[in-house]
Amino acid sequence: MALTKEQIAQRIAKELKDGYYVNLGIGIPTLVANYIPEGVEVILQSENGMLGIGPFPLQGEADPDLINAGKQTVTVLPGGSFFDSSASFGMIRGGHVDLTVLGAFEVTDKGDIASWKIPGKMVKGMGGAMDLVASAKNIVVAMQHTSKDGQSKLLKECTLPLTGVACVKKIVSDLAVIDVTDEGFKLLERAPGVTVDDIRKATEGKLIVEGEIPEMQF
Amino acid sequence: MNKVVKDAQEAIAGIKDGMTLMVGGFGLSGIPENCITALVESGIKDLTCISNNAGVDDFGLGLLLQKRQVKKMISSYVGENAEFERQLLAGELEVDLIPQGTLAERCRAGGAGIPAFYVPAGYGTEVADNKEVRVFNGKPHLLEYGMVADFAIVKAWKGDTHGNLIYRNTANNFNQPMATAGKITIAEVEELVPAGTLDPNMIHTPGIYVQRIFQGKNYEKRIERKTER
Numbered sequence: 002m003a004l005t006k007e008q009i010a011q012r013i014a015k016e017l018k019d020g021y022y023v024n025l026g027i028g029i030p031t032l033v034a035n036y037i038p039e040g041v042e043v044i045l046q047s048e049n050g051m052l053g054i055g056p057f058p059l060q061g062e063a064d065p066d067l068i069n070a071g072k073q074t075v076t077v078l079p080g081g082s083f084f085d086s087s088a089s090f091g092m093i094r095g096g097h098v099d100l101t102v103l104g105a106f107e108v109t110d111k112g113d114i115a116s117w118k119i120p121g122k123m124v125k126g127m128g129g130a131m132d133l134v135a136s137a138k139n140i141v142v143a144m145q146h147t148s149k150d151g152q153s154k155l156l157k158e159c160t161l162p163l164t165g166v167a168c169v170k171k172i173v174s175d176l177a178v179i180d181v182t183d184e185g186f187k188l189l190e191r192a193p194g195v196t197v198d199d200i201r202k203a204t205e206g207k208l209i210v211e212g213e214i215p216e217m218q219f
Numbered sequence: 220m221n222k223v224v225k226d227a228q229e230a231i232a233g234i235k236d237g238m239t240l241m242v243g244g245f246g247l248s249g250i251p252e253n254c255i256t257a258l259v260e261s262g263i264k265d266l267t268c269i270s271n272n273a274g275v276d277d278f279g280l281g282l283l284l285q286k287r288q289v290k291k292m293i294s295s296y297v298g299e300n301a302e303f304e305r306q307l308l309a310g311e312l313e314v315d316l317i318p319q320g321t322l323a324e325r326c327r328a329g330g331a332g333i334p335a336f337y338v339p340a341g342y343g344t345e346v347a348d349n350k351e352v353r354v355f356n357g358k359p360h361l362l363e364y365g366m367v368a369d370f371a372i373v374k375a376w377k378g379d380t381h382g383n384l385i386y387r388n389t390a391n392n393f394n395q396p397m398a399t400a401g402k403i404t405i406a407e408v409e410e411l412v413p414a415g416t417l418d419p420n421m422i423h424t425p426g427i428y429v430q431r432i433f434q435g436k437n438y439e440k441r442i443e444r445k446t447e448r
Contacts (some may be wrong), residue, residue, distance in 0.1 A: 049246075050389050050391050050392050056448060058446075061447075063446070065441065065442045066249065066440070068246060068389055068444075071444065072247070073445075074442060075446075083386075083389060083391055086323035086396060090319065094320055094338060124304065124307060124316075125296060126294060127295060127319075128295050128296035128318075128319050129318065130318075131340045132318045132319055135340040135341070136340070162344065163343055165344065
């Protein structure tokens with residue numbers, strides 16, 4: 002069975018280590034905050050100028066001056082801080098953020114990513130995605146392995162405009178966990194009930210399969 | 220020294236057709252509501268607006284777009300505004316989309332007298348078209364330029380009569396870097412106090428950057444995506 006969005010987030014949360022400063026993108030990546038493992042303390046960075054993102058506010062306590070990068074109202078945890086946008090991207094560009102999780106339309110076996118524009122259809126802008134992928138030490142992409150009509154999104158070359166080149170380190174899709182290596186996509190784990198063959202068929206880019214591939218554990 | 224003006228109408232005096240404005244805020248958070256309303260009422264047109272976002276259809280910079288007062292937007296993300304997307308796809312509006320960190324740094328650099336700098340964001344993408352590439356520490360970077368504006372318009376939580384500003388929570392965002400990069404910087408604040416009232420240790424924007432300040436009124440502070448537990 003392919004993973005749900007929540008399960009993709011849950012699997013990505015296992016990549017979090019105690020003490021990490023983490024930037025979570027909009028969509029599935031935001032859900033990762035719901036699955037931070039017990040005993041692991043991470044501090045979430047919001048590109049609009051905040052460290053220490055807390056849960057959504059209680060009913061009636063939403064503050065228009067306290068939002069995340071997706072413009073949702075949030076809270077700040079004890080020990081949090083606020084700063085301006087140039088300082089925020091200074092910490093991103095300076096490599097101070099340990100892990101960045103973001104969504105993608107397409108990723109290549111060289112780590113290129115397309116995530117911001119569908120020509121003629123969607124021109125919303127790149128926001129902070131290009132800054133994040135160009136500077137993050139460690140980038141995990143949360144995505145669907147194929148499009149609704151079954152076309153692979155793990156490709157040799159992106160068909161959509163790029164967000165960044167040779168930057169993605171790991172992919173957690175609804176079918177698999179994959180490391181992006183110098184040689185190509187290296188299959189690490191399968192979604193429960195999904196076979197290596199299923200993943201091979203759904204992957205257009207170069208897929209490396211070595212030995213037995215375990216099922217993901219939740 | 221007298222930086223205090225009566226209201227938004229007085230604050231925007233001198234803004235003319237065709238000028239370049241920086242407008243602070245992220246989404247609808249920390250936007251200079253009073254000045255935007257005054258600009259809409261003024262009918263000033265052919266503006267180039269440097270702002271991270273373009274508001275929503277009926278609030279923020281969306282109001283200026285609706286009345287076709289904007290010739291060009293320089294932004295990083297404009298996805299919340301259907302009218303914007305319509306004008307863009309119809310070729311009625313010029314748009315320069317810039318990675319968010321580069322946009323913030325271009326404002327900061329402009330205000331700090333740094334004409335140009337290198338960043339890795341956008342390398343290998345269409346953002347890199349016609350830009351100088353230089354490799355530092357084995358990594359390719361793009362040459363980007365500092366920006367200044369005829370007027371920077373920012374919104375702060377508290378300000379004093381010397382123009383010192385304090386922002387609140389994530390409503391700081393682009394206001395702080397943009398405040399440094401206006402040939403004339405206008406600050407509208409929720410609370411204007413006499414100089415000497417604010418703790419000098421807590422000032423985000425020192426008054427040297429601010430030429431005009433006023434206490435705004437009737438803040439709506441609209442929430443774009445209200446999410447609660």
